[in-house]
Amino acid sequence: MVCNSGQYSRDCPRSIDSVENPVLGLRGQEARTSTTRRRGHAALENAMPFHITSSELTIILIVVFLLVAIAFGVYLKHRKNRTLAFRNRFGSEYDRAVLEHGSSKKAESKLADREARVEALKIRDLGATERERFVAEWQSVQSRFVDHPKAAVTEAGDLISAILEARGYPSAAFEQRAADVSVSYPRVMEDYRKARAIAVRPGRADASTEELRTAMIQYRTIFDEVIQPQKPQENKSAA
Numbered sequence: 001m002v003c004n005s006g007q008y009s010r011d012c013p014r015s016i017d018s019v020e021n022p023v024l025g026l027r028g029q030e031a032r033t034s035t036t037r038r039r040g041h042a043a044l045e046n047a048m049p050f051h052i053t054s055s056e057l058t059i060i061l062i063v064v065f066l067l068v069a070i071a072f073g074v075y076l077k078h079r080k081n082r083t084l085a086f087r088n089r090f091g092s093e094y095d096r097a098v099l100e101h102g103s104s105k106k107a108e109s110k111l112a113d114r115e116a117r118v119e120a121l122k123i124r125d126l127g128a129t130e131r132e133r134f135v136a137e138w139q140s141v142q143s144r145f146v147d148h149p150k151a152a153v154t155e156a157g158d159l160i161s162a163i164l165e166a167r168g169y170p171s172a173a174f175e176q177r178a179a180d181v182s183v184s185y186p187r188v189m190e191d192y193r194k195a196r197a198i199a200v201r202p203g204r205a206d207a208s209t210e211e212l213r214t215a216m217i218q219y220r221t222i223f224d225e226v227i228q229p230q231k232p233q234e235n236k237s238a239a
Contacts, residue, residue: 086111090186118183123168125229134163138223142216149212153199156219160192163226185225191218 052060086108087094097107126134137159145152165171169180174196182189195218198207207215 082108090182092190093182093186114179114183118180121168121170121180123184123230126163126167126227130166131227134159134166134227138220138227142220145213145216149209149216150207153195153207153212153215153219156216156223157196157199160219160222160226163223167226181226184230185222188222188225191221195219195222 083104090097090111094107094111097110098104101107101110138156141152141155141159144155161177164177164181169177172180178189178192178196181192195215198211198215201207
């Protein structure tokens with residue numbers, strides 16, 4: 001009997017090539033599984049372009065910490081320089097603002113607002129004729145102090161207000177006026193406030209002659225400042 005290719009019967013057994021080999025089939029399956037795993041690992045590696053080791057992570061954290069520390073140090077230095085600039089510029093007005101607003105940060109914000117407000121005003125120097133007129137008025141007020149000290153001090157305060165308005169400072173309540181004037185004349189603000197307090201002291205708390213004399217001297221200090229042309233550095237706002 002002749003067995004044809006592909007024919008199978010009891011008399012015609014399969015060739016060795018056509019018979020399934022269980023061992024070879026298992027090995028092939030393992031090979032395919034291994035290939036699939038390798039492809040999976042390759043895909044995972046592609047999804048994770050880099051791997052950070054613990055030492056690299058430590059270095060990154062140190063660098064971030066140093067950058068934050070440097071930024072914080074720069075901020076503190078800026079705050080210190082800003083505070084120093086405001087304190088040097090405003091003197092006693094700076095301390096007064098801190099007490100009033102509760103912190104240096106809030107005080108500096110309010111003082112910066114003052115500067116912005118005054119910078120927007122059209123402040124000018126007095127003309128020669130105006131200056132001569134105000135000087136003559138001051139001499140007249142001062143001469144009346146001997147006989148009428150209380151009235152003379154009040155007139156001195158009014159005269160300073162008139163000078164400020166002539167220079168472009170807006171008419172306002174005393175505290176607003178003082179805040180505006182403090183931007184250009186911070187060194188005389190303490191005298192200005194003290195003289196005003198004596199001048200407006202009411203009734204039984206009326207100031208003594210010595211106190212009125214002190215107020216007149218303080219007003220004279222302010223008068224000598226505001227009557228003169230403003231110095232260039234006083235025109236410039238603090239940074």
